[in-house]
Amino acid sequence: MKAILHIVEHDFRNFFRYKWWLAGLISMNLADLFIMALVYNQMVHPDIAKEIISYFSFFAPGVTVIGLFASAYMIGREINMEVRREIHHYMLSLPITRLELAIGRLLAGGLRGMMYMSPLLLTTFLFLGFPSLSQLLAILGALFLLATGIAGLSIATAVSTKSLEKFVTARGLVYYVLFFCSSIFYPLSLIRTLGQEGIMPQPIVTLAELNPLSSGTDLIRSFLMGNPPFSFDMIRNLVVFSVIFATTAMFAYMKLLER
Amino acid sequence: MKTLRKILLVVERDLRMFLQYKFLIILRAIWFVAQIAFFGLIASRMVVPDLADIYFEYYIAGVVIMMLYSASVFIGYDIFEEAEHGVFEYLLSLPVSRRELVFGRSIGGGIRSFIFVGPLIAVSLFVIGLANPLNFLIAFAALFLFAFGVSGMSITIAVGLKSSDRFDILMGALNAFIIRLSTTMYPQAFIQEASPAYAALTNFNPVTFASDLFRWGVGIERYLTLDPMPVAAIVGLVVFFSAFTFIGVTFYERRLEGGGWK
Numbered sequence: 001m002k003a004i005l006h007i008v009e010h011d012f013r014n015f016f017r018y019k020w021w022l023a024g025l026i027s028m029n030l031a032d033l034f035i036m037a038l039v040y041n042q043m044v045h046p047d048i049a050k051e052i053i054s055y056f057s058f059f060a061p062g063v064t065v066i067g068l069f070a071s072a073y074m075i076g077r078e079i080n081m082e083v084r085r086e087i088h089h090y091m092l093s094l095p096i097t098r099l100e101l102a103i104g105r106l107l108a109g110g111l112r113g114m115m116y117m118s119p120l121l122l123t124t125f126l127f128l129g130f131p132s133l134s135q136l137l138a139i140l141g142a143l144f145l146l147a148t149g150i151a152g153l154s155i156a157t158a159v160s161t162k163s164l165e166k167f168v169t170a171r172g173l174v175y176y177v178l179f180f181c182s183s184i185f186y187p188l189s190l191i192r193t194l195g196q197e198g199i200m201p202q203p204i205v206t207l208a209e210l211n212p213l214s215s216g217t218d219l220i221r222s223f224l225m226g227n228p229p230f231s232f233d234m235i236r237n238l239v240v241f242s243v244i245f246a247t248t249a250m251f252a253y254m255k256l257l258e259r
Numbered sequence: 260m261k262t263l264r265k266i267l268l269v270v271e272r273d274l275r276m277f278l279q280y281k282f283l284i285i286l287r288a289i290w291f292v293a294q295i296a297f298f299g300l301i302a303s304r305m306v307v308p309d310l311a312d313i314y315f316e317y318y319i320a321g322v323v324i325m326m327l328y329s330a331s332v333f334i335g336y337d338i339f340e341e342a343e344h345g346v347f348e349y350l351l352s353l354p355v356s357r358r359e360l361v362f363g364r365s366i367g368g369g370i371r372s373f374i375f376v377g378p379l380i381a382v383s384l385f386v387i388g389l390a391n392p393l394n395f396l397i398a399f400a401a402l403f404l405f406a407f408g409v410s411g412m413s414i415t416i417a418v419g420l421k422s423s424d425r426f427d428i429l430m431g432a433l434n435a436f437i438i439r440l441s442t443t444m445y446p447q448a449f450i451q452e453a454s455p456a457y458a459a460l461t462n463f464n465p466v467t468f469a470s471d472l473f474r475w476g477v478g479i480e481r482y483l484t485l486d487p488m489p490v491a492a493i494v495g496l497v498v499f500f501s502a503f504t505f506i507g508v509t510f511y512e513r514r515l516e517g518g519g520w521k
Contacts, residue, residue: 020424024431031435035457039445042452043306165282172286180297186305194301 003096007104008111014078015112022116025070029120033063052187053225060124061220062184065146065213067120069178072113072147073171075105076154079253080167083159088257098257102250109151114144121220128224135223142235145242146216152245159249159256181207183214188228212241265355269363270370276337277371283333284375287326291379294322295386310446316387316479321443323376323383324405324470328438330375331406332430334368335413339423361414361511365504368410369403383477390478394489398476401493404500405469411503418507418514441466446482468495 015022033056040055052058082088091101121139125131131139157170181204183191188208195205208214215234222230295315299322303315310317341347350360380399389395413430420426440457441464442450451458461467461484471483472492485491 020428024428024435027428027432028435031432031439035436035439036444039450039453039457042449043310043445045305045307045311048305169282169286169289173289176290176293180293185298186301190301190304194304199300 003100004104004107007096007101008108011075011078011105011108012112012115015074015108015115018074021074022071025067025116026119029063029067032066033060033123037063048187048190051189051227053227057128057225058187058221059185060127061217061224064117064120064124064220065143065184065217066179068113068117068143068147068216069150069175069213071116072109072150073154073175075109075112075151076158076167076171079105079155080158080161080164083256084162084164092257098254099250101257102253105155105253106148106151106246106249109154110144110148113147113150114140117143117147124220124224131223139220139223142216142219142238145238146212149212149238149242149245152242152247152249155249156245156252159252177207178211178213182211182217183208184217188214188218210237212238215241262356262359265359266363266366269355269360270367273334273337273364273367274371274374277333277375280333287330287375288379291322291326291382295319310449310482313479313481316477317446317474317482318444319383319386320474320477320479321470323380324443324466324473325438326379327372327376327402327406327469328409328466329434330372331368331409332413332434333372334364334410335417335426335430338364338414338417339426343423357512358508361508362504364511365407365411365414365507368413369406369408372406372410373403387477387479391476394478395476397489397493398472401472401489401496402469404493404496405465405472408465408496408500408503411500411505411507415503415507415510418511437464437466440464441470442482442484443467443470447484448482465496465499468492468499472496 037056037059040059044052044055049055082091092098094101096104121143130136153174154171157174158167161167161170179185191200191205191208194200195202215237218228219230219234219238222228222234295318299315299318302318303311306314341350351357353360355363384395416429416433417426420429438444440460442461443466447458447461447467450461467484469492471485472489474480475483475488475492480488485495
């Protein structure tokens with residue numbers, strides 16, 4: 001446990017080295033919320049506005065999840081850099097087992113995402129109202145699962161290539177598919193309607209429904225706005241995503257260390 | 260004539276360098292497709308009926324301008340890369356004056372962004388259609404000024420800052436605000452309803468001039484911000500281009516003296 005905490009501490013120290021990057025990310029998230037969402041408030045169709053209260057309220061949980069995703073994914077960039085510079089050889093010289101190293105990196109990635117996301121979640125609470133204690137614990141638990149899964153996905157991608165360019169391209173692809181094909185920007189019901197009309201292909205609709213970012217965002221909305229209603233499918237999607245990618249990342253990282 | 264030839268050599272070098280960034284080009288192309296195939300399509304079903312019939316086309320035109328902006332900004336990152344790897348010293352040793360070097364880089368930055376955005380403009384024309392080819396040609400030509408101006412702005416900021424981290428953050432934040440406080444994603448009438456202060460800022464934003472001009476060029480004339488079109492947008496872009504190209508050239512020239520970029 002102590003060894004894992006050392007690794008987590010090491011990664012947290014690294015995280016604060018990216019203060020400029022974090023400031024940029026915050027400014028983008030705030031611009032999305034306080035400019036884009038406010039303008040879309042005026043543009044949303046009255047029928048949809050009834051469903052989502054206002055676009056600003058609807059989008060605030062989405063921005064929280066965007067921030068969580070971007071910051072949790074950062075661990076992959078660091079690990080990719082270590083792979084390229086072969087710093088993992090130094091890691092192996094430490095009196096820490098490979099499993100502890102892998103768990104520590106994964107946990108650090110998830111916790112960094114949680115830490116970055118906290119002010120955004122607080123902003124969401126300030127505008128949408130505070131949840132009950134049990135709801136708050138459920139939200140934090142769900143977001144931690146999401147953050148760990150994202151860190152896992154990022155680590156798995158990072159160790160699969162030595163090229164920074166390939167990693168950045170893969171990251172971009174993951175970002176865009178998961179962000180746009182989710183309920184972060186628009187209600188899932190709208191994507192389903194487009195699917196029923198044949199405008200959106202059915203696999204895309206299914207992807208949006210199973211997308212962990214949709215589940216995380218909608219879970220916050222269900223507690224703070226009451227719509228969409230809470231469903232255990234949201235938890236199931238997050239658990240499945242987190243377990244698959246956390247396990248894959250740990251094995252992939254340990255495999256890398258053994259090379 | 261000799262000067263022009265030297266500027267063209269600098270432009271050619273920047274164009275060749277840009278083609279090395281094939282992963283960046285792929286990434287941006289994926290972003291473009293995701294923006295129009297997901298966000299544009301779904302958001303057009305989410306907006307008020309008055310806007311719904313044209314929002315998809317309106318948004319595609321905005322995405323083209325966002326791409327043009329982000330591709331033009333990229334020259335600043337090249338400048339940092341060169342400073343870090345000591346290429347600046349090599350460039351200064353060439354028989355090219357500093358002014359020719361900077362002017363060439365600004366032009367090169369603009370042209371390569373057009374090469375990058377060209378296929379995307381073709382895709383957008385295929386989706387939106389083309390109401391008046393002459394209007395489109397006028398808009399297309401004026402957008403070069405926008406691209407050169409953004410490259411000049413990027414060079415000015417890159418040369419003004421000595422830390423690549425600071426440049427990265429400043430460009431990220433500038434990108435976040437300059438795009439969102441423009442008419443790339445939404446018409447000005449709705450920005451005005453949301454916040455008169457935001458609406459006032461969009462009136463002076465070069466991204467608004469470029470978006471309006473491109474929409475005017477392809478025939479999406481409802482919800483244009485500037486009046487009279489296209490004169491107002493072209494005048495705005497000429498002012499923007501002149502300011503940043505000439506400030507950029509002067510600033511870059513001064514910084515180059517005595518290793519001021521280090």
